[in-house]
Amino acid sequence: MLKVKDTLRATVHLTFDGRVIKAYHGPDAKKRFDNEVRILRHLEEKGCNFVPRLLEADPAKLRITTTNCGSRVEHIDNERVKSLFAELEPFGVRHDDPESRNVTYRQSDGRFCVIDFEFASLLDDCE
Secondary structure, three states: OEEEEEOOOEEEEEOOOOOEEEEEOOOOHHHHHHHHHHHHHHHHHOOOOOOOOEEEEEOOOOEEEEOOOOEEOOOOOHHHHHHHHHOOHHHOEEOOOOOHHHEEEEOOOOEEEEOOOOOOEEHHHHO
């Protein structure tokens, strides 16, 4: 496994078979885990194809396993970032951390994807 992120809030590993394993820790870890699981399940139910698919959620370990949505994007213009995150809204989700660090590029189909839904909101919850 390759460690690709290690912060106060989460540690992320990429497995050699292409899965992403994210472990939550730090402030509000359980709340952030629950929220990301809820959002990813919602997006899958709505047919959103440019986000990771949740493969496993382990509430005892506060760990999720998802599909890989490609590699991190080094350079992307602000307008493209803004339009990419806006694409989530028809699926009923507001990301709430719309930064380029949460964008990946999936080479298999040439698609920019969105990751990291710890702080996202369902639009129904916002109204």
